[in-house]
Amino acid sequence: AQSVTQLGSHVSVSEGALVLLRCNYSSSVPPYLFWYVQYPNQGLQLLLKYTTGATLVKGINGFEAEFKKSETSFHLTKPSAHMSDAAEYFCAVRGSGGSYIPTFGRGTSLIVHP
Amino acid sequence: DAGVIQSPRHEVTEMGQEVTLRCKPISGHDYLFWYRQTMMRGLELLIYFNNNVPIDDSGMPEDRFSAKMPNASFSTLKIQPSEPRDSAVYFCASSWSHSYEQYFGPGTRLTVT
Numbered sequence: 035a036q037s038v039t040q041l042g043s044h045v046s047v048s049e050g051a052l053v054l055l056r057c058n059y060s061s062s063v064p065p066y067l068f069w070y071v072q073y074p075n076q077g078l079q080l081l082l083k084y085t086t087g088a089t090l091v092k093g094i095n096g097f098e099a100e101f102k103k104s105e106t107s108f109h110l111t112k113p114s115a116h117m118s119d120a121a122e123y124f125c126a127v128r129g130s131g132g133s134y135i136p137t138f139g140r141g142t143s144l145i146v147h148p
Numbered sequence: 149d150a151g152v153i154q155s156p157r158h159e160v161t162e163m164g165q166e167v168t169l170r171c172k173p174i175s176g177h178d179y180l181f182w183y184r185q186t187m188m189r190g191l192e193l194l195i196y197f198n199n200n201v202p203i204d205d206s207g208m209p210e211d212r213f214s215a216k217m218p219n220a221s222f223s224t225l226k227i228q229p230s231e232p233r234d235s236a237v238y239f240c241a242s243s244w245s246h247s248y249e250q251y252f253g254p255g256t257r258l259t260v261t
Contacts, residue, residue: 066248077239077252085248124191134179136250140190
């Protein structure tokens, strides 16, 4: 079984401020973890993923996430927010074996103020 | 590659009418997924196919919904008859079994009046 919890349905930051979007997961097997971004009126697109190896993963547009097994977390960060980062962000988990199907969180809407 | 293609992008129909949503996955991908997104329920997996075969349709809300994948490059999601509560954005996504991520189409925004 697997599940994802994204803390905060909305996160508001000022342009230039740190972005932190939280994701906690549960998985009965070693997980593969993903962050997707959805811009208005578009489909989801992959930001970054963790499968194996280095626990700090870098993605597109300056985002990165760190897999912390002890905390069952995969939080997404960006040092300096840009207005173009305003979007919906989804964390997802799937097991490294067995079911191929990922489970998505409810999403976090990132609001960036000028 | 053009990515996952969905049509139509927008559909407005009256209650009771049949609606057909279409999807063309990325060439070479062997998994295809249909999702529904609403404010209330978030992103829901409706059904997925592997090599054109339906594997799990437990997310299909009721018998009014059906999905087919007659070949590797085409899938349909049909709602008959449609109801106002079916109003949502429907996404198609595809994936390759040797990769890990899904590629989503732009979605079809369905409004049932």
